[in-house]
Amino acid sequence: MDNSSNPEKFIVNIGPQHPALKEPGHFEFTVDGEIVKNASARLGFVHRGMEKGCESRNYTQDLYLMERVCGICSHVHAMAFALGVEKLAGVQAPPRAQAIRELIGELERIHSHLLWLGVAAHEGGFDTLFMFSWRDRETVMDLLEKLTGNRVNYSANILGGVKIDINDEQKDALLKGMDYLEERTHHYMKVVTEDETFLGRTRNIGLMTADEARRLGAVGPTARASGLAYDVRVDSPYAGYPDFPVKLMVEPAGDLEARFVVRINELFESYRLVREIIEHMPTGDLAVRVPRRIPEGETFSRVEAPRGELVYYIKSNGTDMPERVKVRTPSLCNWASVLTQAVGHKLADMPMILAGIDPCFSCNDRMVTVNRGSNALDWSWEDLRRYGIEYYK
Amino acid sequence: MNLTINPIIALLIFPAGLALMAYSLVYEFVDRKLVARFQNRIGPRWFQPLADFIKLLAKEEIIPEGVNPALFISLPVVALAAALTAALYVPMFGLKPAYSFNGDLVVTLYLLSMMTLCIGLAGANTKDRFSLVGATRALTQLFSYEAPFLLAMLGPAIAIGTWNIGEINAGAATNWWFMLTQPFGFLVALVGLMGKLELPPFDAPEAETEIVAGALTEYSGRGFGLFKIGRDIELVIGLTMIASFYMGGLASPIDFLWKTLVLLLVTALLQSLFARLRIDQTVGMWWRVGVIVVLLQMMVIILGKYLGPFIQPLIGG
Numbered sequence: 001m002d003n004s005s006n007p008e009k010f011i012v013n014i015g016p017q018h019p020a021l022k023e024p025g026h027f028e029f030t031v032d033g034e035i036v037k038n039a040s041a042r043l044g045f046v047h048r049g050m051e052k053g054c055e056s057r058n059y060t061q062d063l064y065l066m067e068r069v070c071g072i073c074s075h076v077h078a079m080a081f082a083l084g085v086e087k088l089a090g091v092q093a094p095p096r097a098q099a100i101r102e103l104i105g106e107l108e109r110i111h112s113h114l115l116w117l118g119v120a121a122h123e124g125g126f127d128t129l130f131m132f133s134w135r136d137r138e139t140v141m142d143l144l145e146k147l148t149g150n151r152v153n154y155s156a157n158i159l160g161g162v163k164i165d166i167n168d169e170q171k172d173a174l175l176k177g178m179d180y181l182e183e184r185t186h187h188y189m190k191v192v193t194e195d196e197t198f199l200g201r202t203r204n205i206g207l208m209t210a211d212e213a214r215r216l217g218a219v220g221p222t223a224r225a226s227g228l229a230y231d232v233r234v235d236s237p238y239a240g241y242p243d244f245p246v247k248l249m250v251e252p253a254g255d256l257e258a259r260f261v262v263r264i265n266e267l268f269e270s271y272r273l274v275r276e277i278i279e280h281m282p283t284g285d286l287a288v289r290v291p292r293r294i295p296e297g298e299t300f301s302r303v304e305a306p307r308g309e310l311v312y313y314i315k316s317n318g319t320d321m322p323e324r325v326k327v328r329t330p331s332l333c334n335w336a337s338v339l340t341q342a343v344g345h346k347l348a349d350m351p352m353i354l355a356g357i358d359p360c361f362s363c364n365d366r367m368v369t370v371n372r373g374s375n376a377l378d379w380s381w382e383d384l385r386r387y388g389i390e391y392y393k
Numbered sequence: 394m395n396l397t398i399n400p401i402i403a404l405l406i407f408p409a410g411l412a413l414m415a416y417s418l419v420y421e422f423v424d425r426k427l428v429a430r431f432q433n434r435i436g437p438r439w440f441q442p443l444a445d446f447i448k449l450l451a452k453e454e455i456i457p458e459g460v461n462p463a464l465f466i467s468l469p470v471v472a473l474a475a476a477l478t479a480a481l482y483v484p485m486f487g488l489k490p491a492y493s494f495n496g497d498l499v500v501t502l503y504l505l506s507m508m509t510l511c512i513g514l515a516g517a518n519t520k521d522r523f524s525l526v527g528a529t530r531a532l533t534q535l536f537s538y539e540a541p542f543l544l545a546m547l548g549p550a551i552a553i554g555t556w557n558i559g560e561i562n563a564g565a566a567t568n569w570w571f572m573l574t575q576p577f578g579f580l581v582a583l584v585g586l587m588g589k590l591e592l593p594p595f596d597a598p599e600a601e602t603e604i605v606a607g608a609l610t611e612y613s614g615r616g617f618g619l620f621k622i623g624r625d626i627e628l629v630i631g632l633t634m635i636a637s638f639y640m641g642g643l644a645s646p647i648d649f650l651w652k653t654l655v656l657l658l659v660t661a662l663l664q665s666l667f668a669r670l671r672i673d674q675t676v677g678m679w680w681r682v683g684v685i686v687v688l689l690q691m692m693v694i695i696l697g698k699y700l701g702p703f704i705q706p707l708i709g710g
Contacts, residue, residue, distance in 0.1 A: 012522045012604075020602035031526075034672065123602045125593060125669020131432040197594060197667040200674055347526065348671040351602040 009037075012347060016045050020123060020351040023361035027354070031347050039342035041335055046362040049384060054325040056381055059085055059159060059294060062322065067153050069327060070363040072115060075101075075108045076305040077327070077363075078157040083238055084301035084314040085159050088294050095243065095282040097161035102240030103277045104147065104156050105303075106270040110181065111140045112306035113263045113270075116358045117188060120260070123351035124201045129191060136184045143177045146170055161287025171278050178271045185267050192260045202256035206341040206353040209254055216336040220308020221266065222357045225251045225258035232304040239303075244277050259356050292320050305330055307358050331357065332364035413480055417625035418442040420657060424628070427661035442625070449618030457611045459520040468515045469612070469619035475507030476626040483633050484562045484643045493559040498550055501558060501634070502543055508627055509535045509589065512598075512620065516608025527607025530672045531598040534588060537676040538595075541683035542585030544691055548578035549638040552694050558634070566642030575694070577686045579639040585683070586631040587660055588675070590624055594667035595675055632656045 009030045016024035024045035030038035050069060054062045063085075067078040079101050086093060093101070114137040121129035141151045148154040148164050156162050192198065208218070213226035223230055232238070233246045249265040251258035298315040308330030317323040334357035341353050379387070421442040429436025456462050482490050482497040490497075509531055516528025549571045550556050553564035565571060572579045588595040591607075599607030606612075609620055636652035637643045643652065670678065 010522070012526065019605055033529075034526075121668070125596065125600060125602070126667070127593070128432045128665045129668075131434055135433050195668070197670060201668050201671070346671055346673065348597060348600065348603055348669075 014350065014354075020354070021361075022119070023359075025359070025361045027350075029342065029347060029350060034346045034348065036342050036345055036347060036350065039339045041339055043335075043361065044365045047365040048362070049388075051325050051327060051366070052379075052381060052384060054322055056321065058292070058320040059290075059322065062325065063157060063159060064155070066325075066327070067155060067157075070305075070329070070360055071152055072112050072360060073108060073305045073307065073310075074153045075104050075156060076303055076310060078155070079105060079239060080301050080303045080310055080312040081314070081325075082157045082159055083303070084299050084312045085294060086290065087299045087301065088297050088314060088316050089159075089290050090295070091160055091288050091290055093161040093239075094285045094288060095240070096284045097286050098240040099244065099277050099282055100162045100164065100166065100240075100286075101157065102244060103166075103274060104144070104154060104162075105239070106273045106277075107140055107144055107147075108154075109306045110267055110270050110274075111137055111144065112358075113267050114140065114181075116263060116306075116355075117192075117260070120352060120355045120358075121198075123355045124198065126198060126201075129188070129198075132184075133188060136181060139177050139181055143174055146173055158287055160290040161285070163286070165286060166278075166281065174274060174278055178274055182268065182271045185264060185271075189261075189264050192257070192264060199257065201349070201352060202260060205256045205345065205349050206259075206356055207255050208337055208341055210252075212340065213254070213337065216340060217333045218308075218337045218357075219330045219333045220305070220358075221249075221259060221262045222308065222334050222337060224249060225262040226254040227252040230309075232302050232309050236302060238301070240277065243282070244273055244280075246273060256352055256356050263358075293318060294320070294322075307331055307360060308333065327363075329360065329363040331360045332366075334359070335364075413477065413485065413626060413629070414622055415443075417622065417629045418446065420629050420632075420653075421625045423654070423657055424661055424664075427658060428665050431661065431665040446618050446622055449613075449621070450615055452614035454614035454616055455611075457519055457521070460518050460611070464514070464518050466616065468511045468518070469616040469623070472508045472511035473619045473623040473626070475504045475511075476623045476630065479504035479630050480626065482558055483630055484559065484637050484649075485630075485633060486646045486649050488646070490559045490562075493557055496556045498546065498556045498558050498561070501630075502546060505589065505627060505630065506535065506539060508620075508623055512608045515612065515616075515620075516610075519611040521611050523604040523606070523610045524608050526604050527598050527610065530604075531591070531608050533672055534591070534595065534598055534675055537679040538585045538588035538683070541581050541679055541687045542589065544684070544687040545578045545582035545585060546634065546638065548575045548687075548690060548694055551691070552698065554698075558637070562637040562642045564642075565638060565640075566644055568641075570639065570641040572639040572641075575639070575690055577690045579635070581683050581687045582635050582639065583656065583660065584663070586628075586635060587663065588679070589631065590628055592660065593664045594670045596669055597672045597675060600669060628657075629653070632660075 012029045012031055013026070014029065015021050015026040026042040028040045029036045050065060053065055057065060063078055063081055066081040067074045069077045114133050118130040118133040118137070121133065144154055145151045147166065147170055148156050156164050208226045210227040213223045213228050218226065218228070227250055229248055229250050231248050233241045234248045237245065247269055249262050249269060251262045294316040296316055296318040298313070301312045303310050310330055311328040313326040314322055315324040338354060338357055342350060345353065422437060422439055426436040456465055479501045481492045482501045484490050513528045513532040513535065516524040516531065549565060550561055552571065553561050555561060555564065591598050599609070609617060612620065632653040633643065633649065636649070636656055640652045643649045
């Protein structure tokens with residue numbers, strides 16, 4: 001994917017500031033006429049130092065911080081962190097808390113997928129679908145607000161459980177909302193699979209076989225649209241998923257249309273799950289006590305974010321602050337697939353292929369220092385702060 | 394019209410003056426509002442296009458490095474002038490064309506093409522990548538819709554037997570609506586107008602998610618404003634021509650108003666119905682479908698016109 005500044009080449013720069021990108025990222029497409037010959041990406045414009053920030057805060061404060069890694073899938077980050085800390089502390093949240101965690105997780109998936117549907121349609125110049133899907137997304141946003149008090153960072157998790165409960169009025173609102181959304185989603189499914197102009201932009205565009213998807217490390221709906229049957233909710237169920245199992249949605253085609261179909265099918269599955277959880281909500285406590293100091297140890301916790309597998313690595317040193325928190329977000333895994341698919345397609349397809357993985361830029365920006373031999377670098381928080389000030393001077 | 398109007402007042406009201414500009418801004422508003430309502434949005438307020446235009450005129454015009462400044466400044470003016478000149482030959486507001494001569498149809502159609510040509514040149518004039526890609530696409534699109542659009546406009550002309558817009562307008566009123574007798578020509582003309590104005594789904598030359606603003610990416614301030622209003626005027630002229638050719642002529646301002654507004658409603662509907670076509674899809678559609686349909690239509694018209702008198706006695710008509 002390397003890109004040299006050869007003057008013979010005609011390079012179209014997309015980003016860091018570009019109408020197609022809602023977050024900063026930089027892409028260089030070498031084009032021959034309209035055909036893309038080479039693609040490269042540069043990330044890291046919105047690095048925020050959150051992993052490092054975790055090390056100087058206690059676990060409760062970290063939960064607050066990790067909820068803000070991503071603006072779209074905030075709940076799933078907090079859930080992954082809470083599950084990891086609970087595992088380290090040797091406690092388990094009560095069943096009702098786990099069910100509520102799953103419920104909010106699925107509502108968040110609905111909101112994320114509807115948002116994506118609109119963004120992807122907008123990238124393809126189909127603004128009507130964009131406006132309609134975002135209008136309907138308001139339904140689920142309102143439901144989340146009704147449940148948790150917030151539209152975006154729901155802050156439903158605490159270490160050891162959840163802090164919100166669900167009453168009958170909220171249940172009714174949820175059921176009504178799901179009915180409305182299901183009806184609308186049937187309509188979107190029809191648009192996505194039957195509209196001729198839209199199919200012209202999605203069918204056989206951005207093809208990726210299952211082998212390629214595995215080789216490039218694709219995750220989430222991107223991988224499932226290429227026929228890779230992999231979903232953390234199914235393969236390694238967490239929170240409430242053992243009690244309320246989810247059906248795996250796979251499409252073998254591997255093109256953009258399949259990515260639309262997989263996500264819309266997941267929407268239907270989420271509606272079903274939300275209804276099932278509401279009807280069979282376990283009774284009991286909402287949280288258990290978690291000690292302030294977490295015993296020494298390290299753990300991985302994996303969850304399925306709307307964009308794919310999200311991995312948290314937490315290492316504790318016996319104090320009330322973690323020694324190390326490492327977040328691997330799904331968008332990072334999918335970049336290689338974008339750059340590979342881009343080659344050979346038309347420039348006009350680039351925005352849709354980019355949007356096809358549902359990229360989230362700010363949550364995948366990390367800083368890496370490579371230690372060569374004995375020249376090891378150990379950066380303290382103060383060092384990083386000074387470096388940041390110097391860098392942007 | 395036997396009224397004698399002071400030339401300065403005439404310049405302001407009819408036809409290629411400020412009145413036309415103001416009128417075209419109203420049409421831009423109607424178009425934007427309709428599309429917004431179809432998309433479940435609120436849409437702009439009635440004075441928004443005017444406010445945009447005044448703001449653009451007041452802004453500094455930045456001339457980027459590496460362009461030919463004379464060309465950069467003159468292209469928007471030429472584009473606007475061409476659009477305003479074209480207005481002289483069409484029955485604006487349902488009144489008689491200000492000027493007319495035999496064959497002004499062809500001149501008007503070429504004047505309407507000046508806009509795209511100027512936009513293409515403007516894009517090629519700058520060094521910006523997005524502008525260059527946009528200019529290439531604009532000119533590619535020009536070659537794809539221009540021929541079918543021209544043929545579609547010639548349909549009624551041949552049927553009536555004159556290439557004078559004023560006479561076609563008068564002739565269309567005495568016939569059945571050509572929209573009914575030449576439906577394909579009507580469709581191609583309407584969709585061709587959308588291609589000409591780079592309206593969705595034919596907005597590949599200015600697809601914002603790919604190439605920002607296409608050929609006009611480097612334009613700001615006055616130049617951009619002039620291009621914008623030039624395009625609005627073209628929208629009004631295009632709708633006027635199609636309404637007068639295919640919808641039974643424009644005999645009065647009332648006729649003009651409702652016929653063009655109905656056409657605008659249809660274009661707004663078409664704009665919100667489809668996903669953007671890639672440039673190769675646009676070209677393919679025009680040459681594989683548009684041209685063939687219009688040519689067939691043309692053959693039917695010509696055969697009907699020249700064989701009609703021979704056939705009529707045979708079938709007892």
